[in-house]
Amino acid sequence: MSDTVHNRIAVLRAERQVSRRQLAEALGVHYQTVGYLERGEFSPSLHLALRIAEYFEVPVELVFSTKPFPRIGGELTSTKVEDAG
Template identity: 40%
Template sequence: MVLLCKLVLQIMQEYILNKVNKLRTQKSITQEELAEKLKVSRQTIIAIEKGNYTPSVLLALKIADFFKLPVEHIFKISYDPSIKTQGHGE
């Protein structure tokens, strides 16, 4: 059961897209500055932007609050495993 849960989480991470990099660059702030505001490491921001890490619900809400956007505007589930980049394919 634990192995199945880990597999499901791994698959989910591949399918969750985000606009964090796009929004951060539009605001002209560095990864370090965003990390400081959210009280996480720069490595966490890098991993989120690359799609290698899915933030917790709490962190996703903090990101949404920082950008003053609904969380669903920043994060989106994709059913196409070939899409792993930011921007939701826009």
């Protein structure tokens, strides 16, 4: 069994046009932490995972999973938001 935590942070950011820096500031973390989370290089604490879900106003299961999320057509083309800031 893999310890990987899959997430949809990049997809949610793209849908809402939120930069990594903006999300990081709202969560009180470094913007690089958001990048590490999105790439699966870092698994969030339960507290951080809940705060991310709360920020996007969705259930935590919509953001994080122990199994890969199925690909949806729109996710493939709109997963990146420039990290200006």
